[in-house]
Amino acid sequence: MDLVKVYPGAQKPAAQISMEVEDGSLVTLLGPSGCGKSTTLRMVAGFAEPTRGRILVDGRDITHLRPEHRPTAMVFQNYALWPHMDVWHNLTFGLEVRRKNPKAIRSAVEAMLAMVGLTGLEHRYPAQLSGGEQQRVALARALLLEPEVLLLDEPLSNLDAHMRVRVRDEVRSIQQRLKITTLFVTHDQEEATAIADKVAVMNQGGLIQFGTPFDIYWNPRHLFVADFVGRMNLLPGAMTAQGVVLGGVTLPPGGVVERPVEGIVGFRPEEVELCPDGAPGTQARVTQLSMRGGVSELTLEGEFGRLRAAVPSNRVPLAGTAARFVLRRVRLYDAATHVLRVDRALQGEAGADPSRAGGPPPRPGERSVGA
Amino acid sequence: MDLVKVYPGAQKPAAQISMEVEDGSLVTLLGPSGCGKSTTLRMVAGFAEPTRGRILVDGRDITHLRPEHRPTAMVFQNYALWPHMDVWHNLTFGLEVRRKNPKAIRSAVEAMLAMVGLTGLEHRYPAQLSGGEQQRVALARALLLEPEVLLLDEPLSNLDAHMRVRVRDEVRSIQQRLKITTLFVTHDQEEATAIADKVAVMNQGGLIQFGTPFDIYWNPRHLFVADFVGRMNLLPGAMTAQGVVLGGVTLPPGGVVERPVEGIVGFRPEEVELCPDGAPGTQARVTQLSMRGGVSELTLEGEFGRLRAAVPSNRVPLAGTAARFVLRRVRLYDAATHVLRVDRALQGEAGADPSRAGGPPPRPGERSVGA
Amino acid sequence: MTGQAAVRRAPGSRLLGVVMLGIGAFLLLPLLNLVLWAFAGRWFYPSLLPQAWSLQWFRYVFSQGHLTHAIVLSLTFAPIVTLVACFVCLPAAYAFGRFDFFARRSLMIGILATNAFPRFGLYIGLATILYGLNLVDTALGVVIVQLLGTLVPMTWIAAAAFGGVPRELEQAARDAGAGPMRTFARITLPVAAPGVLVAVILAFLAAFDEAQGTFLVGMPRYQTMPIMMYSIVAGYPEPAAAVFSMVLATPSFILLLLVRRYIIGGSIAAGFSLL
């Protein structure tokens, strides 16, 4: 079991985090730049000192150990390959420092080269490698140290969009094969949810929410998370017994709450359902289309305001046409504290088939927090 | 009608493109770095000279005009705001050069500031603005020139992932409101398909495919497009009368082609359908899960090899379990020329509901090219 | 393993502190000494400070015709040389910074080499040419020889300033409808101004401090301040030398103070990125 705790002080723009990381799992630290996620990682690695709190690995306190004595290995954003050494020496350096015997080093490095698909590039220098290859050398170098905790600091941010997805899958696959506890820092929410067992969403030095990607995506407990992860319609409004009120318009599915609550109403584009012709629902105009692979996103406008809905790419209405919609689930965040107050699945009166949409399982009321 | 043609020579690593852009539409030039997309844009703006060919705007040949005489306006990747002028003077410079009267300038700039949401920042200098604000100033500056063609050179690449999506929607919405013909260069395929009326996919200086986002995504006519846009399973294999052959295994839905064809088999994750319990289909093991918002992606492994399937996030099987699947559509690319040879929609024998998946409309055989 | 194992203390930081202090003293003490001598009224060994302060040595220096003549000469030549350098070098600097042409790199390295090279040799070569042209002991000859030292700042630093103006800024101006001349006047020059200013000031200082070339070409008629330094050391009392040194240093001091923030801003650094 790995236990990692960091409670740095508040005087610096650093992180305030307290969390436990399960052995063998991959946790992403997600947040905008300057949120303290990299600082947190550097504290675990030993390159920054927490002002308070402790960092425990397997119950052992490593808070005051020098970096070279910690059971961690880091992959740096810029890879930090030693430019004056070829790939082979970049990989063997750490093992030589640890006085492993040369034969063991040789076989370990060769096995690692094969695993990351770099066999044959041993004698290249970092400058002669592509970005993706450098990335893999950096990963291999860290893995060869057999760390108890692997630290990845935005390891994919220097790759182009296409390469990023590929290397991401590779990293995840290697991590799962080796069952190595991993902290992965990123500012890209798609990357964070795609690769992680658990996601720690951070902002302004604090941990906002810590949970599975599913949990973070569907049950954001804070407005910041709702806004930062995925696309969420967020509109000032209210929930009443009659339904959700947006822009003065009450959207039909009633019975949401007994007492009215005001705040910021949030729902995902996938939670907006277009009604079949003739079925009841709120009237809207389709104003914009955006193809996003298998799913397209449309902008709906009406008296309620402006919102986005996700529909399968084969069922896209034309821009400019009218459409009716119902909401399948709504959340309400406190306008002042930004904390989740209500989270309700709505029974579509429209009689729409709930199994049809690409969306999540409606969770009838189980998560309602306030009201 | 805008007609834009560029046929530069081959001695430089430049673009070879011939395409027509419809009036008022947004066309993205998509490709990896160094594919010539930026060079193409710079040729239209007048900052690079085509070695051959012509550039026509509204039938007028602008190939040899100086940049200052062209009806184009460019938004640069780094915004290129003049650092010694405040926002106001950045915006008025072009209008003053054109000797507009001061009153007209004043009202035009004020209206534009309101449109891009920068009112009140007139007297800030570029260095005092955030990245997103700089981006909007750059856009406003270009729009104030009332160009016939708006040129955007990776305008969002300096914004963080979250901001990028927001500004992208804003740019699209402004472009649609003003009905301004726009060329938009990007290396991000998601951005390209999300924002465009048409996408021009480029590689190594050539135009590979030009079509609607829908077309580019579902009907890639070249292996490069299939690989670069979205996620596509691409595996060496064959199509025979018995079905699709991958890794020596024949996948059930037969009747694909009369004569066997070999090449690279391609299908989107959305075109892999998991079968309900008991229904026939190819046996596979679920080895990896990746949450991507409303849709999750799983890795299936078996004797056929390894492929990815997209499923709604509420129907995700557990990793390590067994699953059966059928393919709903397959393409076959020539292994040497990389050109599409066959494109077939498959009638799922599994009796699966075709309307269920988030995928595209199967197009029965209409696109088959070869065989 | 934990406890007193300090993680972030610089190794040998105390020794380093001593070295730093030493370097600081090495730089500061001679200056301080100079100031003390200049303002000293009476100063006898072994006192660390003068026994009396006075401005008498300033009055003395400014009453010596030889010395005031040298000051006037220096303050005449340096601005003229700077002006000539501006006209000759700024267009060249723009070309170095903006365009890529035949022998550009060689020329830039050549200019740099004259700076690292022992200049005396170069001056001798130049002096013999000026001798052949009958320009030795003339004002024009002095201007030409002082021009040599202004080449590096005027081309390298100004080229860096022009080269550091992102091309896109100019392109955006062209795009907005401005022609090449207006683009230069409204965009390129204002944006490059800090770097160009630094270049001009360093050129002024180079001309002002030039001793060896002027010694070869200007003697005996044109004895500027740096040349006068040699005779002042031998022929005048020590406090006069101190005062004269301070007068010599004054323009540098003022000008460096003026451009300090641009130098710190790194407008010089860009020069090397041009190669």
Place this chain on the structure above:
Amino acid sequence: MTGQAAVRRAPGSRLLGVVMLGIGAFLLLPLLNLVLWAFAGRWFYPSLLPQAWSLQWFRYVFSQGHLTHAIVLSLTFAPIVTLVACFVCLPAAYAFGRFDFFARRSLMIGILATNAFPRFGLYIGLATILYGLNLVDTALGVVIVQLLGTLVPMTWIAAAAFGGVPRELEQAARDAGAGPMRTFARITLPVAAPGVLVAVILAFLAAFDEAQGTFLVGMPRYQTMPIMMYSIVAGYPEPAAAVFSMVLATPSFILLLLVRRYIIGGSIAAGFSLL
């Protein structure tokens, strides 16, 4: 509007070509002249080239005890000063490049200022101190005064070299289990080596070419080559001065050639980014 309206021609490119040629000639002709004089056997006005070639002036220079002694002196002092500068300045440079400490910026700007400042004043201030310490006309005094000119290259450029080593490279080594000393020896120093080499060579040249400070402190015993230049101009025939200039320039020439690719690589530029 189309036709001959050339889009990408540099404005006034012909005029610029002339300016460039002029600058090139200004740099090259004196050197050429020097070489011609050095190898001339007979050369009478108004011929553009010598009538006869010979090595006689080389033989002449090397037969003059005064001159060979100066050469030996220069080649003795410069390496010693460089070595001392290495020991004093490299640790300081590492600290400048790596750590942030009290007065770091002021100290670095101070060092730079001594370079732009007229040095003669500084030398006079230093000389009077050395006089008080009875170090005038001693080898130690000469070493100290020459050390002043090596400060800028040795701290700025070497600091840039150390500072240019990305911290992550060191952190990765620590991460891999190497202690601070091993990290310095195996990672920092090898990566910084090119820049450090440039610094050392420029320091050598600074010491080798130093004339004013040595003139004040070393005369009359320690007349190094740059000082000898003054007397050679007055007291020896012109070709001897040319030969001596060439001898003086030789080490610079060789060393600059050696480090040319590092200078071009921009290892100097980084220095300014440290402030």
